[in-house]
Amino acid sequence: MTDSHQDGRAGIDATLVRRLIEQQFPQWADLPVTPVKVDGWDNRTYRLGTDLTARLPTASAYVAAVDKEHTWLPVLAPLLPVEIPTAVAKGAPGFGYPHPWAIRRWISGETASSDTVGDLDEFARSIADFILALQSVDATGGPLAGEHSFYRGASLQHYHDETIEALAVLKGRIDADLAGEVWDAALASVWDRPPVWFHGDIASGNLLVQDGRLSAVIDFGTSGVGDPACDLVIAYTFFSGTSRAAFREAVAQDSAMWARARGWALWKALITSDLPVVQTVLDDYVAQKH
Template identity: 80%
Template sequence: MTEFHQDGRAGIDAELVRRLIADQFPQWADLPVTPVKVDGWDNRTYRLGSDLTARLPTHASYVAAVDKEHRWLPVLAPHLPLEIPEAVAKGAPGEGYPHPWAIRRWIAGRTATVDSVEDLDEFARTIAGFILALQSVDASDGPVAGTHSFFRGASLTTYHDETVEALAVLKDRIDAERAQDVWDAALAASWDRPPVWFHGDIASGNLLVRDGRLAAVIDFGTSGVGDPACDLVIAYTFFSGSSRSTFRDAVQQDDAMWARARGWALWKALITEDVQVIETVLEDR
């Protein structure tokens, strides 16, 4: 039997999925199991026939998303203007695999890229509308930002030490003084309102396009309720020029929210040494 490690993806393959399905969901045992073309890091995903997927967390730190998404995706879906994953079933540890896992409905579409989107300004307005609709969903009983969301939706102070260390590493490659000012402004612009729903990873890899238009938002593993500033990071990582301005206008957030959004974008770009995004963040006024 395969030995699984807490810090890697080794051992998760189509054969494992076939065994798990045969043991726990025999009604689907005859369906073909194939890897998806574009996979993520937090989960390994496999097509199960033509209508379903099996998603297996690659590490214990991603396991909380299984129950969270199974509980909340059906609550969120009726309120949102775009398709989101549909929770079908939950699998249990088995066949040597140590984590719970999920079966979802397959969503057709291409991963969003600048080339796959027909009209970036329309795309920006559509994403903004999705974010606003998500924020309007009743958050009173939702999962409060914390470890399960990797502190998306919580205070940026969680990542202060990491940011300071990354600034020191990159000080000769970027305008470190300007970056420090942006980070300080983000920390000073604290969230002081009731929590709202956030997705936590509004990024091109989690946006699906059909016929050149945004059709679905996937992967709610870092979702929760709290400060939604993290959902604005796409302004710096995907949009530019008129589409960035369109997104800013359509999403209707205040200056303090944008200060924190810049902080989120800066933190991630610093720790991944993405100088291009860092420069984009620093140019924003």
């Protein structure tokens, strides 16, 4: 079988996955190995038969997520309103592949989009419910935000230099002065409460839909405990109009949290030159000021 996803990232392909399974998990050696249709950058994911997946980090920066998710997904799952990944087993390096890797249960569903979501306002409220449920989970002993979460949940100061550089590059294409004001407001706001759980990457690609409704949230690789402002970014990247208003009302976070959320959204949009999202953030800042 040829592997249409073979692209050199960490030398991962279906043949490697099959060999790792045969060596480490012979009970699943007869299952077909096929690349998933929608894959991420941090990990390569392959289906094992119909019920399992193999998930392999593409670089050492993403390895910390394997143990973190294996430990904490079972703790979080019973306390959340929709399905999340189930940790089944951990694999070890082998055949030249240098990292630990994971076997998970396959979760059915379509990736969230304007075509797959039935009612965006209802969907926005479902995402808010998930965020609030996650924040309410006991964070004792949880992984404090830092390198493993790519500093999601930590201070935006970590990305200050990168943001200032991007502002300089995009000057003339955006209102750089206003964007700088948004960034300064985000940095001036500090999370001064006990750390709570955050997902770290609540984006359409990590949200699964069945029958038009939210059915699962996947990829907890950037999760941890800290400041949950990063989980509000979807307000600017996916919702708009009444759905953004529904999300804002349902998630019920204060203005300081939203200041930091705009900072997270602005940073990512600037470094990826996503000018529509930059403008959305700026418009929201002006609207909320008045």
